[in-house]
Amino acid sequence: MMLPALVILTAISILPLFYIIWMSLNNLTLLGGTGISSHWTGLGNWGLMFTDPGVWAGWLAMVIYFIATVGLEIILGLVAALVIHEVVWGKNLALSLILIPMFIAPVIVGLLGRFLVNPTYGLYAWVLRESGIYGGNILGGSVSAFVAVVLMDVWEWTPLVALITLAGLVSIQPQILEAAKVDGASYLERLRHIVLPSIAGIIVALLIRSMDALRYFDIIWQATNGGPANATKIIPLRLYESAFRFFHLGYAATIGLLMLAVSILVANLFTGILRQRGLLR
Amino acid sequence: MTRRGFLRITGAGLAGASLPWLAGCGGGSGSSGASAGGREWKRFSGMTINFISENTAPTSAIAANLTPFKKLTGISVTIQQLELTSLAQRVALDFGSHSGEYQVIYADPYQVMAPLHDRFTDLKEFMEDSSLPSVPKGTGDFIPTQLDAAGHFGDRLLALPYDAPTMIWCYRKDLFEKYHNRMQEDLGFDPIPSDSSTWEQYYRIAKWFNDNQDDVPYGAGHQAKQHDALMCDFSNVLWAYGGDYFEKGQKVGKLGTTDPGPSTLDSPEAIEAAKLYKKLIEIAHPGSTSWDWNDLGEAFGAEECAMCPEWHEFAAAWEVGSLKGNIGYARLPKGPARSANHYGGTGIAVNRYASEDQQKAAWLFVVWATSPEAQLMDLKSSVGGGTPTRTSVYQMPEVKHNKNPLTNMPNIVTAPAVLEAWEPQNIGLRPKIPSWNQCDTIIYSQVSQMLTAGKNPEDAMRDAKIEIDQAVKGVPSAI
Numbered sequence: 001m002m003l004p005a006l007v008i009l010t011a012i013s014i015l016p017l018f019y020i021i022w023m024s025l026n027n028l029t030l031l032g033g034t035g036i037s038s039h040w041t042g043l044g045n046w047g048l049m050f051t052d053p054g055v056w057a058g059w060l061a062m063v064i065y066f067i068a069t070v071g072l073e074i075i076l077g078l079v080a081a082l083v084i085h086e087v088v089w090g091k092n093l094a095l096s097l098i099l100i101p102m103f104i105a106p107v108i109v110g111l112l113g114r115f116l117v118n119p120t121y122g123l124y125a126w127v128l129r130e131s132g133i134y135g136g137n138i139l140g141g142s143v144s145a146f147v148a149v150v151l152m153d154v155w156e157w158t159p160l161v162a163l164i165t166l167a168g169l170v171s172i173q174p175q176i177l178e179a180a181k182v183d184g185a186s187y188l189e190r191l192r193h194i195v196l197p198s199i200a201g202i203i204v205a206l207l208i209r210s211m212d213a214l215r216y217f218d219i220i221w222q223a224t225n226g227g228p229a230n231a232t233k234i235i236p237l238r239l240y241e242s243a244f245r246f247f248h249l250g251y252a253a254t255i256g257l258l259m260l261a262v263s264i265l266v267a268n269l270f271t272g273i274l275r276q277r278g279l280l281r
Numbered sequence: 282m283t284r285r286g287f288l289r290i291t292g293a294g295l296a297g298a299s300l301p302w303l304a305g306c307g308g309g310s311g312s313s314g315a316s317a318g319g320r321e322w323k324r325f326s327g328m329t330i331n332f333i334s335e336n337t338a339p340t341s342a343i344a345a346n347l348t349p350f351k352k353l354t355g356i357s358v359t360i361q362q363l364e365l366t367s368l369a370q371r372v373a374l375d376f377g378s379h380s381g382e383y384q385v386i387y388a389d390p391y392q393v394m395a396p397l398h399d400r401f402t403d404l405k406e407f408m409e410d411s412s413l414p415s416v417p418k419g420t421g422d423f424i425p426t427q428l429d430a431a432g433h434f435g436d437r438l439l440a441l442p443y444d445a446p447t448m449i450w451c452y453r454k455d456l457f458e459k460y461h462n463r464m465q466e467d468l469g470f471d472p473i474p475s476d477s478s479t480w481e482q483y484y485r486i487a488k489w490f491n492d493n494q495d496d497v498p499y500g501a502g503h504q505a506k507q508h509d510a511l512m513c514d515f516s517n518v519l520w521a522y523g524g525d526y527f528e529k530g531q532k533v534g535k536l537g538t539t540d541p542g543p544s545t546l547d548s549p550e551a552i553e554a555a556k557l558y559k560k561l562i563e564i565a566h567p568g569s570t571s572w573d574w575n576d577l578g579e580a581f582g583a584e585e586c587a588m589c590p591e592w593h594e595f596a597a598a599w600e601v602g603s604l605k606g607n608i609g610y611a612r613l614p615k616g617p618a619r620s621a622n623h624y625g626g627t628g629i630a631v632n633r634y635a636s637e638d639q640q641k642a643a644w645l646f647v648v649w650a651t652s653p654e655a656q657l658m659d660l661k662s663s664v665g666g667g668t669p670t671r672t673s674v675y676q677m678p679e680v681k682h683n684k685n686p687l688t689n690m691p692n693i694v695t696a697p698a699v700l701e702a703w704e705p706q707n708i709g710l711r712p713k714i715p716s717w718n719q720c721d722t723i724i725y726s727q728v729s730q731m732l733t734a735g736k737n738p739e740d741a742m743r744d745a746k747i748e749i750d751q752a753v754k755g756v757p758s759a760i
Contacts, residue, residue, distance in 0.1 A: 030373045031396050031715045031755070045757070054759035119568035120580045139506075140570035142734055227507020228570055229734035230726055230760075238759035244370040246719040247396060251757035 020253045028250035038250065045254040055255065058235035065146070065234050066213050069153045073209055076154065077161025078202065082191075084162070085169045095166070102159040110222025113152040114139065142231035145224050149232050152219050157212070161205040168199030200277065207270040214263050235259060321414050325642035326355025332646065333371060334387035335627070336362040338594060339444045339667030342659040343650055350649050356642050358385075365509075369393050369718070376400040381634035384643035388440045388630035390431050391721070395537055395713045401439040402633040404432075407644040414645065416441070417652045422671045426535070426708045431628035431670075434537040434713065440628025441651040442670035444594075448517055448623040448709075449698045450474050450483075451581065451595070452588035454609035456496055464489055474611035476620075480521055480557055483588075483614045488564050490587045499566040502577050502586035507729035510573040512711070512721050513623050515728050517590055518558045520709045521616030524551030526720070526749070527712055534710025541714050544749040546724075546742045554616070555731060555738035562732050570733050592625060593695040593702075594668060600691035610698040612707060621709035622702035626670065653677070660690045668692045668699065675700065719752040722760045 024045050028038040049055050084094055101109070116124040117138040128134040138144045172195065180190050217236045220226065226233030235255065243252030334340040344360045351357060361383075363371065369392045375382050376397055388394040388401060407413050408420075420428060420438070427442040457464075457473055464472040464486065472486050483501070490500030504510035519525065527533050527541040545551065562569055566586050568576070578595040580586060582602055590613055599608055613622050629650060631643045649655055656669040657677060674680055675696060683690045701707060712720070723745050731741035751758065 027757075029755070030377050048757065049759075052758055058759055118576070119566075119571070120576075120583050120585050137567040137569075137571050140567060140733065145571075224571075225506065225508045227726075227729050228732070229507070229730040229736075231734075235759075241722060242757060242759055244373070245366065245722065246716070246752075246757065247373055248757035251759075255759060 020257060023250050023253035024257055026250045028248075028253070030247035030249065041250070045251050048251065049254050049258065054238060055235070057230060058233060058238040061146075061230075061232065062214070062234040062236075065150060065216070065232075066210070068150045069157070069213050069216075070206065070209050072150070072154045073158045073161050074202065074206060076158045077205065078165055080158065080162040081165035081169055082195075084166060095163075098162060099159045101156045102163075104156065106156065106218035107222055109152055109156045110219035113148065113219065114223045117148055139224055140228055142229050145228055146231050149220050149223055152223065153213070153216065156219075157209060161202070161209065164205040164208075165199055165202050168202065169195065172198045200274070203270060203274055203277075207267060210266050210270065211263055214259060214266065321412060322354050322645060324412075325638060325645065328355075328638065328642045329357040329359060330384040330639060330642050330646060331382060332358055332360045332385040332387075332629075333368060333383040334360060334362050334629075335365045335368050335389065337387075337444055337446075337627075337667065338597060338662075338664070339659050340387070341664045342662035342667065343655070345662060345664050346658055350646065353649065354642075354645050356645065358646060365389060365392060369396075373397060375632070376634065379634045381632050381636065381639065384632050384635040384639045385646050386630050386632055387443070387627055388431075389627045390440075390537070390713050391711055391717045394434060394439055394628075394630065395717050396715045398434040398437075398439065398537065398715070400633055402631040402640055403437045403439065404441065404631065404644070404647070405438055407631075407641065408438075410641075413641060414648055416648055417654075418671070418673055422653070422673050423651075424670060424672060424703050426624070426703050426705055426710075427626050427670050429535045430624055430708075430710050430713070431626045433535070440630035441647055443627055443629045443651055444667040445624070445626035445670050445699070445703075446592040446594045446668075447625065447699050447702050448513065448590050448613060449593045449695065449702055450478075450588065450611045450613050451591045451593075451599075452609050452611070453497070453584075453604075453607060455607040456490075456494070456587050457609065459496075460490075460494060463493070467493070474609065474614070476612065476615075478611070478614045480518060480561070480614045480616050484557070484561055484564070487561070487588070491564060497584055497587045499586045500564070500588065501561065502566040502572070502580050502589040503562055503569040504572050504574045504577045504589075504591070505562050505565075505569045505729075505732055506571050506573045506576070507725055508573045509721060509725065510577075511725040511728055513574070513625065514590060515555075515558050515724070516623050516709055516711060517613050517621050518561070518616065519551055519554040520621030521614070521618060522550050522554035522557065523616070523618035524548055524554045526724075530712060531710050533712045533714065535713075537713030539715055541712055541753060544746040544753070546746040546749065550618070552739050552742050555728070555742050557616075558728070559731055559738055570729075593699050594692060596695045597691045600694055610695045612698055612701050620707050622699075622707055623709040623711070624703070660692060668695070714753065716752045716755065719758070719760070720749045723748040723752060726760050 025040065025042055026038040027041045027044065080098060084091060084098065087094055116122050119125050119137050125138055134144065136144060138148050176194060177190060180194055215236050216234065217240065220232050220234065220237060224232045226237045239252050239255045239259065242248050242255060340360060340362055347358055368387060372383065372386055372393055386393065394401065408416065423442050427445055431442045432438050432440045452474055461472065468485055468489060470482060487500030490497065504514045525531070525545055528545050533541045566580065568580060572580060574592055577589055577591055578598065581589050581591065582599050582604060593610065596610065612620050614620065629647050631640050631647060635643060651670065653671050653674050656671060656674045657680070659667050660669060660680065669675060680690065680693060683693050727741040727745040730736040731738055748758065
């Protein structure tokens with residue numbers, strides 16, 4: 001009974017995994033020769049990766065980026081969900097409008113962001129300049145460019161967190177909230193003791209966004225190309241360049257495997273939390 | 282001597298074997314004797330070939346007018362246009378799998394041809410095959426520096442020059458004329474770009490515009506985003522100051538090599554060039570550090586700066602807009618060594634993994650698409666064509682007469698500047714080496730750090746040299 005499923009799983013998942021592991025142990029490149037050339041290097045790529053300052057710089061940018069985007073998305077998504085939940089009239093319309101960014105392809109978000117902060121004709125650049133908040137070139141400065149790409153990601157994916165959180169909020173029985181209100185609990189107290197413990201979905205949202213943020217690519221590629229001064233060059237961009245620009249496929253596989261390991265660790269962290277709270281069987 | 286050899290030598294190939302399609306597409310240059318070559322063009326009738334190209338104006342023009350080729354050969358051509366990085370990736374994967382899906386390839390000399398040079402067919406094989414049409418007017422009709430840079434890798438001819446974007450000095454002629462006397466008085470030299478203009482003078486002109494007028498916000502704009510564009514922009518200054526990426530850099534750029542030797546980016550000339558470049562960007566439009574060539578083209582067209590070094594093909598867009606007739610084009614300023622004008626042209630090549638018949642059909646397309654008549658068609662295209670890569674096209678009466686006044690070929694307005702830029706002593710050629718993509722990334726990352734993160738020019742050049750030396754040895758790194 002299980003055989004077909006096992007065969008499919010092996011073909012689409014296990015074999016590629018072993019192939020990538022094999023790639024990481026070889027100097028596999030498209031440069032030179034007449035096809036893909038490879039020779040066995042053992043742990044050579046791994047040694048090179050752990051001593052490559054570019055890889056460490058990529059991971060540092062990745063960690064800062066990860067904390068900033070996921071943190072902001074959770075906070076803003078939660079607030080948005082709470083606000084929508086309280087809306088009595090036009091709730092569906094408000095929800096539809098809020099969800100729009102999520103349906104735009106990330107590469108378009110990158111292009112859109114780039115246009116909006118363009119110093120020549122960008123609307124946001126103009127507003128910031130005219131209001132005296134920021135007169136510099138947004139994508140031309142290390143900090144401002146980093147903030148810009150973080151905000152582009154937050155704009156696109158906060159609605160996902162809001163949607164998942166809202167699903168949790170809807171499941172809270174109104175009688176419980178009303179009883180708490182009658183007992184004199186303030187809004188913040190109700191939020192802390194009833195609402196937040198009931199929306200376990202936010203941890204799932206956190207898990208999904210975390211997995212996504214670790215392989216974030218499109219928006220930065222479009223908006224800054226990793227610059228200026230490598231300020232926005234997170235690890236997926238470096239992996240892409242190693243594989244498809246420099247054609248060092250073995251080295252790229254090594255970076256990819258490390259990303260996979262980190263992704264598994266992060267996923268385990270969140271599933272651990274869910275299990276601890278009895279939300280995962 | 283064979284008929285083909287005779288035709289090639291006398292330059293009469295066009296009239297003989299080559300282009301019976303001329304009458305059909307209205308090339309109008311009076312070529313005749315077309316019927317002589319009809320059968321050799323029809324050999325692969327009914328076949329479909331795929332052409333993968335960067336999304337450039339010449340390919341858009343070709344795509345908009347494929348009917349003459351279809352009529353001539355009976356071959357259908359499917360054209361896929363992509364951004365250059367994506368193209369390089371697709372071509373590499375096609376080669377890696379030996380699938381031969383793309384028979385005709387836009388072979389950027391640096392990002393595609395150099396790293397994958399073994400995967401292209403030597404075009405001499407087709408040129409020596411008497412059953413196939415010859416190159417109209419012979420390969421000698423191509424501008425020599427372009428034939429080498431875009432076509433050769435070592436002693437093999439892998440592509441025929443197809444487009445020829447080259448960086449030149451684009452400036453607001455109206456503003457330079459308006460402020461000419463004041464600038465000359467204040468600066469002590471004639472500011473109008475000329476053969477004697479230097480990068481130091483360019484800097485002073487830019488600064489003068491910043492400080493003394495309100496027509497444009499800034500004097501100069503540059504393409505200094507962390508991107509291939511930054512390497513292109515920086516290289517003009519590097520070469521002008523006598524620096525280069527490798528010891529025999531221009532030869533490496535012309536013919537290509539797999540072993541360029543150690544990098545020379547730590548030379549005093551390269552460091553001087555880096556210092557000047559940093560100085561230029563400090564007073565340039567602040568948007569420069571986030572602009573690639575497209576952004577700069579838009580900014581200049583939107584009157585954000587009075588001058589910029591830019592690819593000459595942007596003239597096609599500017600000369601049909603509000604700035605029509607108000608832009609001047611000149612060779613780039615010189616440094617202590619020379620004037621260097623970055624050449625970014627590309628040839629089209631044939632995939633060696635395609636079947637023999639597909640390769641021959643692809644050759645027919647290569648010959649047709651680079652013929653003088655196709656280039657004239659490109660030039661006149663309403664979708665904004667490219668610039669000819671053949672000397673004979675510049676001699677055609679209708680092209681000559683279009684230079685002044687400008688009518689329906691906006692790109693030709695830059696002809697005097699680019700023809701001078703393509704002279705061997707003025708052309709700037711980046712290295713044609715297999716690891717160029719990695720080296721390119723190292724260069725623009727280091728220069729970006731110098732421009733936006735306070736890294737000093739000496740350190741940027743020395744670090745770039747160290748990393749390039751490793752890349753050339755084939756050592757992978759995540760830059």
